[in-house]
Each structure stands twice: as structure tokens, then as C-alpha cells.
Amino acid sequence: MMPRCCLAQPASSQPSKENIMYSTHIRNAFVAIALTMTLAACGGGTSAPAPAAAPAAPAAPATPATIKLYGQTCHNCHSIPGTGAPQAGDTKAWSGRLYKGREALLNNSINGYRSMPPMGGCTQCTEEDFAALIEYMSGSQLK
Numbered sequence: 001m002m003p004r005c006c007l008a009q010p011a012s013s014q015p016s017k018e019n020i021m022y023s024t025h026i027r028n029a030f031v032a033i034a035l036t037m038t039l040a041a042c043g044g045g046t047s048a049p050a051p052a053a054a055p056a057a058p059a060a061p062a063t064p065a066t067i068k069l070y071g072q073t074c075h076n077c078h079s080i081p082g083t084g085a086p087q088a089g090d091t092k093a094w095s096g097r098l099y100k101g102r103e104a105l106l107n108n109s110i111n112g113y114r115s116m117p118p119m120g121g122c123t124q125c126t127e128e129d130f131a132a133l134i135e136y137m138s139g140s141q142l143k
């Protein structure tokens with residue numbers, strides 16, 4: 001018998017007379033196997049594989065303009081491990097920075113902060129651009 005996908009209760013269609021003949025553990029085993037088969041039928045190949053979590057994948061949705069700016073500037077450090085920059089998509093690294101708040105992070109982006117160069121190399125970026133870029137990298141809304 002082919003398991004029908006996502007049948008809620010695979011054993012419920014068994015006539016009760018037959019059920020009585022099963023010892024409890026055999027019946028449980030049957031249910032477990034049927035469930036496994038059902039799950040395998042549901043999950044096997046039909047659903048798209050979960051996207052591999054690339055460590056540097058930015059999490060927040062961003063406009064094409066922001067992504068372009070990012071690729072031209074911030075990317076050079078914020079997607080290159082070993083530069084000391086909190087990596088884009090690394091929510092843990094960013095959580096240690098986000099608490100500073102929007103104003104401080106914008107200020108540090110524009111004026112520079114330790115080994116972070118002023119404006120991150122993006123001299124044409126506006127304050128709104130910096131905010132969008134930080135949200136893009138951190139995957140969080142600035143507050």
C-alpha cells in the first residue's frame with residue numbers, strides 16, 4: 001500500500017476487529033512505521049531544501065540600491081572574515097553593537113570608529129543609506 005501523503009491518522013482506517021488482534025506494541029510499531037513512511041513521503045524530494053545558512057548572508061530585506069551600495073563599499077570588510085568588521089548576517093556579532101542605538105551607529109559609520117573608516121568608504125552615502133546598510137548587515141531594524 002502506498003502511503004498517502006500527510007494522512008492525519010494512518011492507523012484509523014484499520015477495521016477495529018483487526019486492531020484487537022494486534023498486541024499493543026505491534027500496533028504501535030505499525031503506527032510508527034506508517035508515520036515514518038508518511039513523513040518520508042511528505043518530505044522526500046517534494047519540499048525545497050532549506051537554504052544553506054551562509055555565515056555572511058545578510059538577513060534583512062533591502063532595496064536593490066542598498067545592495068548595490070553594500071557591494072561597492074561595506075562588503076569589502078563586512079563580508080570578509082578576518083577584517084575585524086562585524087560580518088553581514090552575523091546577528092550575534094551585530095547584537096553586541098545594536099544596543100548603541102541608531103544615532104550612535106550612524107555617527108560611528110559617518111565619522112569612523114576604531115578600525116572602521118569614516119563613511120565606510122561610501123562618500124556618496126546619505127544618512128538614510130547608512131541606516132539601510134546597517135539594517136541590511138545586521139538583519140535588524142535600527143531603533
Ligand code: HEC
Nearest residue numbers: 073074077084085097105108109114115116120121122133
Ligand atoms: C575598510 C573596512 C571597512 C569598510 C569598507 C566598512 N567597515 Fe564598517 N567596520 C569595520 C570594522 C573593522 C569595524 C569594527 C570596528 C571596531 O569595533 O573595532 C566596523 C564596524 C562597523 C559598525 C559598528 C560600529 C559600532 O559602533 O560598533 C558599523 C555600523 C559599520 N561598520 C558600518 C559600515 C557601513 C555602513 C559600511 C559601508 C558604507 C562599512 N561599515 C564599511 C570595517 C569596515
